[in-house]
Amino acid sequence: MIRVMVIDDHDVVRKGLIAYLQTDEEIDVIGEASSGYEGATLVIRDKPDVVLMDLKMENGSGIDATADIMKGHQACKVIILTSFYDDEMLFPALEAGAYSYLLKTAKADDIVSAIKKAYEGERVIEPKVASRMMEGYHKKEAERHDSLTDREMEVLLLIGHGMTNQEISEKLYIGIKTVKTHVSNILSKLDLNDRTQAAVYVHQQKLL
Amino acid sequence: MIRVMVIDDHDVVRKGLIAYLQTDEEIDVIGEASSGYEGATLVIRDKPDVVLMDLKMENGSGIDATADIMKGHQACKVIILTSFYDDEMLFPALEAGAYSYLLKTAKADDIVSAIKKAYEGERVIEPKVASRMMEGYHKKEAERHDSLTDREMEVLLLIGHGMTNQEISEKLYIGIKTVKTHVSNILSKLDLNDRTQAAVYVHQQKLL
DNA sequence: GGCAATATCAGTCTTAAGACTGAGAAGAAA
DNA sequence: TTTCTTCTCAGTCTTAAGACTGATATTGCC
16 A cells, blocks of 8 residues: 655645545555645654645645655655646755656546656656756756845745735845845846836746 | 536546545536536536536636536536635626635535535635625726726836836826826726836736 | 816925845855 | 855935826817
């Protein structure tokens, strides 16, 4: 039996996924969690063979949770499940220790298959995503140098929501001076003139 | 038995949802579809009591599919399932004939409950969404009356390009004071706080 | 003619933005 | 250990933004 844990903040998806997985004889769902933090804790305690992890969750991202898991239970195979539009997260996910990377548009049986393959030591990277990876690789290689840090990207996305520096500082629990520093660095790195152009950038690059 | 059909282009979600629903004794899943078009056809042919419809699908939206269904099988209760960020689709959905409107962050049992309620003639509108609806209602009511003038729309789009007041004034051959007046009126009419939010608005409403 | 909507612009005032300089702390990498 | 990066924050200074009030010209409508 492959011991599996499902982490997804969408109750519908999680319960459904579990119900479907239970129909397979080789799979045993030993636990579930609705947040990355809770999930990481459970994984380290119960040490499942495979974890199905939603990438985007309200309380803490799947990336962070994956990184936490790898610290406490390195043998675990984390399969990232993601919706279509965040394939730019593939690299951070793999870097954090994710084993496979699937789109939610994948067939349900592909998920089951990916679990079994992961258990046997074979990675599955969604073809669509993999091809984009190759396209974007060289570009990003050049851009990466003077690219945004994690924190800066975080701030940039909040600007893309239309937030002021004050609001961002409250959201991130940091000083407004710090936010201003981040914003200045963002504008400088992306060669933009003001936050409005930054917001436009976010939407044109479909970062949101 | 309540005869249910599930329409969702995410195979994981669909299969999972079905597997979960089948565990309920009162519910019988009689069909499924991975696109709105295919789903509408099946619904009209097999006439289920309740339809679970994903709002965002790759091939044709859930709104259109719902409208099609209501033309061919009006007694059908369509429950819209949606992710968190498209509550602006509530009105179009209800207009198209949707019966209930749930977020995917809802508990799995809430979905089951919503199906039973729909079958018995009771609507379920997600509270979070409903409250926003009330907020947005008057706004939209007022918006249609004194929506933006041609000139204001012109200015709004330039803001959406990331231009400053100075640049806009040069582009339109008018004084910067005039631009400021337009901007103030735009922000007031659209209930926004600053030009950054205006730029975000432009892109979210796909005006550019 | 009178009326309403629109577009234009002035003046004043307050504040958020952003540039620039400098610097301390933590962590990773060499 | 030293070095580098990142994240944090302070202080100063300049300017663009935006609110508010008020004014004039034009157009179309009743």
